Amino acid sequence: MLTDPAVRAKDKPPGYYLDGHGLYLQVSASGSRSWIFRYTLNKKTREMGMGSLDDFSLAEARERTRRYRQILADGHDPIEYRREEKAKLQASQLEANRRGITFSDCAKEYHETNKDDWKNAKHAAQWINTLSTYAFPKFGDLPVGEVTREHMRAALLPIWKEKAETASRVLQRIRTVINHGAAMGYCDGLDSEAWDQLKKSLPKNSKQRVVEHHASCPYSEVGTLLLAVSRSTSGDVVKLAFAFIVLTAARSGEVRNAVWEEIDLDARCWTIPKERMKAGREHTVPLSDAAVRVLQAVAKLRQSDTQPSGLIFKNLQGHALSDMTFTQLLRRMGYDFTMHGFRASFRTWGADIAHYEHEMLEVALSHVVGDATVRAYHRSDMVEKRRKLMDEWAAYLAQTAEEGESKSEEKA
Numbered sequence: 001m002l003t004d005p006a007v008r009a010k011d012k013p014p015g016y017y018l019d020g021h022g023l024y025l026q027v028s029a030s031g032s033r034s035w036i037f038r039y040t041l042n043k044k045t046r047e048m049g050m051g052s053l054d055d056f057s058l059a060e061a062r063e064r065t066r067r068y069r070q071i072l073a074d075g076h077d078p079i080e081y082r083r084e085e086k087a088k089l090q091a092s093q094l095e096a097n098r099r100g101i102t103f104s105d106c107a108k109e110y111h112e113t114n115k116d117d118w119k120n121a122k123h124a125a126q127w128i129n130t131l132s133t134y135a136f137p138k139f140g141d142l143p144v145g146e147v148t149r150e151h152m153r154a155a156l157l158p159i160w161k162e163k164a165e166t167a168s169r170v171l172q173r174i175r176t177v178i179n180h181g182a183a184m185g186y187c188d189g190l191d192s193e194a195w196d197q198l199k200k201s202l203p204k205n206s207k208q209r210v211v212e213h214h215a216s217c218p219y220s221e222v223g224t225l226l227l228a229v230s231r232s233t234s235g236d237v238v239k240l241a242f243a244f245i246v247l248t249a250a251r252s253g254e255v256r257n258a259v260w261e262e263i264d265l266d267a268r269c270w271t272i273p274k275e276r277m278k279a280g281r282e283h284t285v286p287l288s289d290a291a292v293r294v295l296q297a298v299a300k301l302r303q304s305d306t307q308p309s310g311l312i313f314k315n316l317q318g319h320a321l322s323d324m325t326f327t328q329l330l331r332r333m334g335y336d337f338t339m340h341g342f343r344a345s346f347r348t349w350g351a352d353i354a355h356y357e358h359e360m361l362e363v364a365l366s367h368v369v370g371d372a373t374v375r376a377y378h379r380s381d382m383v384e385k386r387r388k389l390m391d392e393w394a395a396y397l398a399q400t401a402e403e404g405e406s407k408s409e410e411k412a
Helices: 004-006 058-073 078-097 103-115 121-134 149-159 165-186 191-201 218-231 236-246 250-256 289-303 323-333 340-353 356-363 372-409
Strands: 015-020 023-027 035-041 043-054 269-272 281-287
Touching: 015 058, 023 058, 035 058, 043 058, 043 078, 058 078, 103 121, 103 165, 121 149, 121 165, 149 165, 149 191, 165 323, 191 250, 218 236, 218 323, 218 340, 218 372, 236 250, 236 289, 236 323, 236 340, 236 372, 250 323, 281 372, 289 372, 340 356, 340 372, 356 372
Parallel strands: none
Antiparallel strands: 015 023, 023 035, 035 043, 269 281
8 A cells, every 4th residue: 555655755657556445646757646546347447537646645535436436336337427426516506506596687687588579668678677776676686586575575565555556567577577587497486376465465555456367267168278288389297287286176386386295196185284285274185087197197207116206297407387387388378367267167167067065165175164163074074075076077177178179070
């Protein structure tokens, strides 16, 4: 084995000097010294650079080599392993840089990209100037993904009544920036309910006409719309998430942030923890066969033999889908509906066609019904009853989709 004095001796001729366990000191013709790890894998000998003597002492080189010998013992090629680790680190750094984009930078990027689409230069200037005046001083330097409803409320509250029209425009533009950030992968975005909650947290203002309805699709057309979505050019994960939202009558955010650990395929149930529920109560959703098939299709997309875990529906960056993803999908297809509106479609169908009682439908939508005693009864007794409800909803969607397809073929 080498020693520190021997390693640093200046009279060593060019060549390789073995320390042991595959570690060599390499002395070049120019006199530079570096560490080499020589190993054999699959009857092939390879040499792996371990850094310069100027950067790593003998003890440090031995420790680094020991780590790679462990990797080799596990059947991995140390060179390939290091290359993969470096690629992962670079990808992680790129992702961190993307997630670090500030709100003001995101707004300026959107403005620069779309300024030519505004009707005139004055309007384009006003768009960014209002944000520069009212939003940037409050949270412009924050990463766009860290901007909360509280930040936005603090920016809007001083002008909510005094400058009602301006405040309404600022809110709209803040939402546009955050949706742009979600589309670009800078943040996860906010769903429609979060924006509704923001508006409700602001004082009522008769001067403002900020009305946003959850446009719902007529229940008789939902099946046909689902079929059209399945045939659209959107990504498979987006289409499957869309179908799961409709089949379960759940809120968009509940589905977009759902994880595999909440799913029990044997019991055909999805249990959403109270932390993710609007009412702050755990909610169990019985899964129809159609909903189970959606989950099985998502799992198949993973092309992995391991048990799926973490987010069920995630984008290419591995994050939860944005609510804007579905809105954009509907708009591209020419629909003016909202994802939240499909809950209303389910509710209306349940009363008009399936003739379920009010309480049953309210519990299915995870609404708070009755006093504590009544709610306890609903939790314990209605899961299996609601299973029949969800099965009938899925069957109705399939039936109306088939009927719509047949009518289209007849017209053709």
